[in-house]
Amino acid sequence: MNESATGDLGPRERRRRETYAALTTHARTLTADRGLNGFTIEELCEAVGVSRRTFFNYFATKEDAVLGAKSADPLEPFAQAFLDSGPVAAANGPGSAQPVPLKDAMLELIVQVYASMEVPPTDVHEYMQVMHSEPALMKRMIESARQRQRDLAELIARREGLPAGDPFADAAAALASHLTMSSFERFFGHGEGCDGATEAASAIDETPTEAQERYTALLTEVFDHAARFFQT
Template identity: 65%
Template sequence: MNESATGDLGSRERRRRETYAALTTHARTLTADRGLNGFTIEELCEEVGVSRRTFFNYFATKEDAVLGAKSADPIEPFAAGFLASGPAAAVDGSGSVPPVALKDALLELFIEAFATLDIPRADVHDFMRAMHAEPALMRRMADSARHRQRALAELICQREGLEADDPYGELVALLVSHLGMASFQQFIGHDGFCSADPGPEASESDDEARTRLAAILTSNFSHASRLFGA
């Protein structure tokens, strides 16, 4: 690929990210101020300066725009590598020998998955105002988290060579899901839920932010290891 083509791809990706960010930011502000029923998709598009068709290239509903919802599970693209590092794959000769410890593989999985997220550092305040304005959004977010936690539990059981409904997978998935959420809250700053000031972290580059988030995840996972004497 020549430099011009690479530059065009970079420009398109930047525009995509800018449009995505503008739609989520304005959807959150409008929801916080008026509620979900207080504005139309057309009004949101006018605020952002895009067409209705462009909106539906990113989101299916206003709710999705507020949540910044992605249809794909962020862990799914890394599932194959996670499975290949486990004891089940080592037994059949398709994975790592020796296998990677589960706690280390989970940490790497979360770091990889979190690195793909569009992290709403600057508009956390409006995001949380929107959640409080529309409790249904909070319930939907919780339902999505439970679905992904269940998928992670099944993935853990598959990696460890266990039955899909083994309670061990559920317990580990519950623990690391809470670790991930706690790490994310620590990343954005707990005061960010109540403060209109996004803090100095809002000026971080994406690479700096992801490096800091990876460090927080690593630290919190190490504390969990100490809990079990590992």
């Protein structure tokens, strides 16, 4: 999760981050206090002091505000680096650069997307509460993950020099999406085969850096398990 200081940012970017953080924090507080259906977008906007139009510049739904899931494609800032690490770029670029293995490139991409999330650093406990109490949030997260899966499949096809809709690209994106969701479930204490209560309790006092490190470790672990499976 992004912990960069705001002192080095320009006024416009600083205001954007402050508005994003305020909307997300208030959405989680209202959800914890009233439930997801206990407040409207208008009430959230009034609490933050922004217009409904401003809200939709940041989020597509109320659920997305609670999750901190921006309307913008989270893969976009890292897409070119992902493409540049592949065999198509290596074949067409200067010199004899070796492509990064697809598994490693996908893992790095997902870690980068997670690290770029601007989750306010003081709301980990509240986030845990609302995630456990509101099934609609997990449903929305899954819907968003499916869209990201389609976007990732398109990137994989381009990186590997495959036609759009290629079954390999679709399968690779589906596997990465499943591994990502499995890691999130363990991260939030929902996963099978782990002590959910212990996972959730240990996360309450985490700093954003600790949370990022824990999620990265979980994600790396499940990617490594998947690699072992396909090597047998």
